[in-house]
Amino acid sequence: MTLVKVYVTYKESILDPQGEAIETAIHGMGHNDINGVRMGKYFEINFTDDAKDIDTEIDTICDKLLANPNMETYRYEIVNAEGAK
């Protein structure tokens, strides 16, 4: 088993209303030393042991499904099974 962690975030030019709402809420809680909150998505994907070329596969999955290249970018880390714990 191999664990892959994928992070998808909006491109910088894209408005992130959730991030903004959260920032307002944080300020509302009295934390005024915060300046900028962005919200993205985080995935943990498990590959079985017969997976061969995880890099290529994960790129395809991200390009086609997990991220929309019009507005998002992604990055990922491959963690092996031990590292996952």
Add this chain to the structure above:
Amino acid sequence: MTLVKVYVTYKESILDPQGEAIETAIHGMGHNDINGVRMGKYFEINFTDDAKDIDTEIDTICDKLLANPNMETYRYEIVNAEGAK
């Protein structure tokens, strides 16, 4: 400026409908070597330079706002401004 990256995920026992739907879609795309997808949230939070005790602050923010301890867990990394790029 200090960048903090926060990852919020459902506890293992909590149903993750999005993760399940995504997994089904990935299988539908022909990637059968995947077994288990979980989806979480990812935040990038910027602290200004006058932030003092970032650890305590981020814990409060996570406990009270970003994660619901009844169903979610979180972890975070503190990255300094240079590292953020």
Add this chain to the structure above:
Amino acid sequence: MRFAVIVFPGSNCDKDLFYAIKDGIHAEVEMVDYRENSLDEYDAVMIPGGFSYGDYLRSGAIAAQAPIIPAIKKLAHEGKPVLGICNGFQILTEIGLLPGALIRNRQNKFICESVELIVEDNQTIFTSEYSKKESINIPVAHGEGNYYCDDATLSTLKANDQIVFRYVNDINGSVDNIAGIINSKGNVLGMMPHPERALEKIVGSDDGLKMFQSILKSHMNRVNL
């Protein structure tokens, strides 16, 4: 004229669209399952609103992988009318038949209300029954309806008259108040507002009817040529 209304798991405006065609313009219409792979028997394809796959991940993203998608693309390339409403619009952008993307509303909330639209272009097969710059009332109901595209795309859309509907007021942060756009060939239209919910005065407005009449009429004109 035969219409196909595509049903994805989680589509929920499919029946409304079906009634709009059947009772609104009395045309032939069938519901077509997302697992089909041919649309050759149809003259037009309608992609309904709703929450295909629960809107999980990103609205329209999972539907974009469905078996029916290549058939929709084929029909679009043949120049037949393809209309995507709300989630249908989101799917059309996800599969690249229309440029740009629909992101979360500026106010970070789902909105449902009747809004005023301007018909910017009545020279399309979807809008020929409207007059130019006609103001119409059509309901919206979406959480991710904020149309986004980069500046270059926007210039192209403007230059080619591809912006078909604009909101009179900024309701969700859309670039240039865009409510609906068409492809450069003029046969694929995506819009966030729901014309299929505006067919009778009793439910608030019948301003959506002309849209379906336009599609039917344009088709008849083509067939009669």
Add this chain to the structure above:
Amino acid sequence: MTEPTAEKILDTKLYKSWGLSDEEYKNISENILGRLPNYTEAGLFSVMWSEHCSYKNSKNVLRKLPNKSKRVLAGPGEDAGIIDIGDDQAIVFKAESHNHPSAVEPYQGAATGVGGIIRDIFSMGATPIALLNSLKFGNLDNTHTKYLASEIVSGIGGYGNCIGIPTVGGEISFQERYKNNPVVNAMCLGIINHEDVKYGKATGNDNLIVYVGAKTGRDGIHGATFASDEFTDENKTQRSAVQVGDPFMEKLLMDACIELVHKHSDWIMGIQDMGAAGLVSSTAEMASKAGSGLILELDEVPQRETAMTPYEIMLSESQERMVLCVKPEFKQDIIDFFTDKMLDAVVIGKVTSDGQYRIYQHGELVCDIPVAGLVDDSPEYKHVGVAPERVMSQEAKKQFQPEISSLKDTWLSILKQPTIASKEYFYKTYDSQIKANTVVKPGSDAAVVRVRNTKKAIAMTNDGNSRLVYVDPYIGGQITVLEAASNLIASGATPIGITDCLNYGNPEKPEIFWEFNESVEGIASACKKLEVPVISGNVSLYNEFNDEAIFPSPMIGMVGLISDIDNVTTQDFKQSGDLIYVVGDTGNDFNGSELQQMQTGDVTGLLNEINLEKVEETQKTVLKAIESKLLQSAHDLSEGGLAVALSESAFANKLGFDVDIQMNSAKLFSETPGRFLVSVAPENKDRFEELIGKLGTYIGEVSNSKSLKIKTSDSNAQIDFNDALSNWKEAIPCLMK
């Protein structure tokens, strides 16, 4: 972890922490089983005998509610009640509370509340066509309440919008007592042809028990007992009873079940949703209704987690699951049918004839108890109520006498009280128009949804005025029913049925029980007078935080029939020059009113007795005027009285008014029940006045002057339309910032 033995459960009194009393436990061991229950069995009893499942503290009170009429096809006891609407069609509706889950995880708590009530409707075979909700929050002056309000509303919208059922109405109010224990009630209404009605029964020896839908996880274990427990600071965050809703799955499940009932009714004997207390409650109730027994094989139950114990599997409250009772010859057909819809369907057991409830896991018999003991022999408690000091004192008999130093200021302030102010900020986030049948959207007295291909329409409202119930439970209860009926009447409908959610504190406290009992009696008396049966409902007790109870909060979900859709009327003034009348007499009714709350920060004092006869006559006459097409608009008068009703009627079409009421200024805010504000086109004046007779009083005209003008016997005020509108419309968005 190994499970404690039966003896250990007895010795350590573990059952107590699950909510079973010593006596109940003794009854189970000695009378029902004749031996000690094992861990699984004790768990099943504790959840089935919780208040949430057994109504042990409330049955006795609920019997007071009338539940029959010529139209009632099914009453309390089923997943939802059914009422005939003619042409072989019927409506099915019910309401459900999700107060405790919403306090813990507001988004998911509210969302799963909506999901649960929808399942109750389609499990009868009906197609859900409308959702409503009733919400009560603390005051919007702190971040916690704002967080709860915003998440709860998002959860309700998130689920309803996704599954594609319009949320057409509801109510929201604010009061300090709900700060840590919000009230979240959801109602769903569906439509069905008589022939398609299905009941939750497991009949016929050897018929199969089929499980359909989401996999079972450890979600919400003991959710039902949890709902029957109070909150304190300590246990607030420790609960792990959080269920996550999956509206996408439920949409698939709903469409499949409805199609199954329509097309393959002969395959199935019964169908039921898994709600509170999941698998045990649904299957045991199905068996009990049919007088059968059951065998369940837990290894067959689809599981999301590993190493689940029988106790966990049986009590799990994982969402989006259904149980069917299927004839064996259709086993494969059923499985194929659901597989095609992307749903798992598996046979998990069968019906037996010996009345025993047997569960096997890994080949071992882990539970063997009589169905009747589990379901029907649950205890019933008769509590004694004691009236609290606040209603007994001499002081309570006095009527609050407001002083209005500036009519204009009072009027403007009352419009921005959160309970009065526009709730659009919230309901705009609900898709109210999907299915293209919504004729009257949120914002008028009742919501109206047409029945496609007929002239009929259904009107619905959710009403509760807990302030009035708090100051005077009996009369407050009556008013709740009358107000709901008035809302329907004002929209042109004849009330035909009620569902309720009865939300109170801990019934074991005599004063709370008294509130509960008195208010239900008040509700019952009004239902009888109006001849509207209560066909379904829900009780939520133990709504307390740190020992302080919420206000007694009965919610009435009333449904009306409009036989001709052309009769649909809204509260909005239509045209300048129309004549405005108040129908019904205005008294000095200020106790428990919005004005009292606003001026004194509290509500006190008993309510004046109600002449039900008179209210009924008023309602009937207004309905007659609507059906005779004499009214342009009709609005019932409730919180905030005439001043508020007049303003609300003016807003939607941007009209003004000019009225002269021959009463003092205070009476503009009096909340005398059973009154209406109507407008009449000048050409109908004579006919209307003849019909209405002494019940109606002419007060002025609709104008297009963009100004709201009132003259009273002791003052007069004029406010700019836009000032009034912005006070009313911006109040909540402003507080939510």
